[in-house]
Amino acid sequence: MIRTLPSSKIYKAGFRLFIVIFLVFLFAPLIITMILAFNDSMFPSLPWKGFTLDWFFGKGPKIIGLFNDSFNLRGIATSFKVAVSVSLLSTMVGTLAAFLFEQENFRFKGALYFLMIAPLVIPGVILGISILLFTNSLSIFIEDTFGIYLKFLTPSFGLVVLGQFSFITTIVTMIISARLRKFDRTLEEAAANLGANRFQVIWFITLKYLRPSIIGGAAIAFLMSFENFNTTLFLVGSQSTLPINLYQQVRDGSTPVINAISFILIITTSIVAVATLNRGGSRKS
Amino acid sequence: MKSDRQPIRWSFFIFFIPVFLWLFLLIVLPHLELLRMSFLGSRTSTFTLNNYKAFFTEPIYWLTFVRTAMYSILVTFIVLVISLPVAFYITKISSFKLQGLLMVLILVPFWVSELIRVYGWMILLRESGVLNSFLVGIGIFKEPVEMLYNDVTMVMGLVYTSMLFMVVPIIGVMGNLDDSLIEAAHDLGAKKIVIWKEIIIPYCMPGIMSGSIIVFMLVLGSYLTPKLMGGKNALWFTEQIYNQIIVYFNWNQGSAFGFLLLLLSSLIIWIALKLTRQEFSKVVK
Numbered sequence: 001m002i003r004t005l006p007s008s009k010i011y012k013a014g015f016r017l018f019i020v021i022f023l024v025f026l027f028a029p030l031i032i033t034m035i036l037a038f039n040d041s042m043f044p045s046l047p048w049k050g051f052t053l054d055w056f057f058g059k060g061p062k063i064i065g066l067f068n069d070s071f072n073l074r075g076i077a078t079s080f081k082v083a084v085s086v087s088l089l090s091t092m093v094g095t096l097a098a099f100l101f102e103q104e105n106f107r108f109k110g111a112l113y114f115l116m117i118a119p120l121v122i123p124g125v126i127l128g129i130s131i132l133l134f135t136n137s138l139s140i141f142i143e144d145t146f147g148i149y150l151k152f153l154t155p156s157f158g159l160v161v162l163g164q165f166s167f168i169t170t171i172v173t174m175i176i177s178a179r180l181r182k183f184d185r186t187l188e189e190a191a192a193n194l195g196a197n198r199f200q201v202i203w204f205i206t207l208k209y210l211r212p213s214i215i216g217g218a219a220i221a222f223l224m225s226f227e228n229f230n231t232t233l234f235l236v237g238s239q240s241t242l243p244i245n246l247y248q249q250v251r252d253g254s255t256p257v258i259n260a261i262s263f264i265l266i267i268t269t270s271i272v273a274v275a276t277l278n279r280g281g282s283r284k285s
Numbered sequence: 286m287k288s289d290r291q292p293i294r295w296s297f298f299i300f301f302i303p304v305f306l307w308l309f310l311l312i313v314l315p316h317l318e319l320l321r322m323s324f325l326g327s328r329t330s331t332f333t334l335n336n337y338k339a340f341f342t343e344p345i346y347w348l349t350f351v352r353t354a355m356y357s358i359l360v361t362f363i364v365l366v367i368s369l370p371v372a373f374y375i376t377k378i379s380s381f382k383l384q385g386l387l388m389v390l391i392l393v394p395f396w397v398s399e400l401i402r403v404y405g406w407m408i409l410l411r412e413s414g415v416l417n418s419f420l421v422g423i424g425i426f427k428e429p430v431e432m433l434y435n436d437v438t439m440v441m442g443l444v445y446t447s448m449l450f451m452v453v454p455i456i457g458v459m460g461n462l463d464d465s466l467i468e469a470a471h472d473l474g475a476k477k478i479v480i481w482k483e484i485i486i487p488y489c490m491p492g493i494m495s496g497s498i499i500v501f502m503l504v505l506g507s508y509l510t511p512k513l514m515g516g517k518n519a520l521w522f523t524e525q526i527y528n529q530i531i532v533y534f535n536w537n538q539g540s541a542f543g544f545l546l547l548l549l550s551s552l553i554i555w556i557a558l559k560l561t562r563q564e565f566s567k568v569v570k
Contacts, residue, residue: 029405100300123506130315166311227398
């Protein structure tokens, strides 16, 4: 049944076959997508018409490759900027939240903790709509009362960042909390007895200890932000992110440029994911 | 250590204020606004129950709602049935050398954007897709068959996009299950099915529940997969919400739908936790 127990050949072979099928199921769509990025055809489908790099570097007029496709390049740049902002912001607030929930005691802590994990069970679509409605009402209220028009409260870059931040911070908080919980607080006490103030203790001792989880959290926040669709959909203004762009192209009929983008994203994501896993600081809960 | 009571206070506020602002401004207030908007008429802006009445009197609305809930439960169940043996193989059967490799293999697609994974299935399954060319090429099919845009494919797609969120938490708890428990049961003559029922599943319950909650939430709130893979005349509830907000610009009706979806998801999760006697705050850790 398990490694240490004897089990029949059929049991072992059957289980192995099951895992192989599972892995094929897991990877088939990704691998097919990547392969078809190099097919010299106008459509992302078979038959194979020969190897080409045109969907990456093509200059037109027939094929405009990804690196000359300003629409998709702009989407990638926007997504990158959003992801960096969200990652920085949610790592900062997530670290503070981890300290708050692991090291402080205060009234209504349980209630606040419950609120903090609530974004895990709020569908992304609802989160996006709520923030859209709220900022819209707020901007109308501010305009009526003070006569000031605040542009960042209408669907725009800033709103996308806020929307993604609102739930990604929960994930980052949980990653950092998990490590902080294992921290030996006598180290802090020792530093305090040697004359360090609270700020110095946190800066020199606790944050050093937390570093792997902070880096892991930031990487996960970046990836989650970069691929987010559901929340972003409602908050996006004129600068759309890559997933929104891709969605429109996939819906309205696609060219292998999407495969080229997918190829690059799958490779980059894999590298980031493997690097994060190897650091070992990012056990996903 | 009581003497440093004073310095702790300012650090408390540094932790508390950003976290409070995040949760209050981006989670609490937006959802209160969602609730308020759902009780306002779309033209009159006065209190009304019409938005909720429309939901219960128009079969297309509540049928979509029931369909979405039922399919989400079905998908969660299928995902669980596939994930248990996968997690079992990785943690208890495969050799230790293979274990690390399998973990990486399983986690990498986890981070690839949902859109790209769905796109992969689209180019595999559609009428001009890879699978059709292959099957026609080797003579199994006489002519291409449209395999996209039906409920079976949609369920498969939803299983595919959410599966790893179940496998990972189950691996987390199953890895800690002491092999000697299984060995003891085996030596005392327990059958495999009894070992699963009496030892493995009860022990893995926290992982099963956290995986189920995440998968259920993801599926229920999914937009891309049902939209791109599902049948054209049967909507997912998030599509209804999207249509109200973006297409018809009826934010009040959309809010009512959004709030109902939120209510439904909370209710189903609450029932599931009660039935399995688990606690939310423990499950999500």
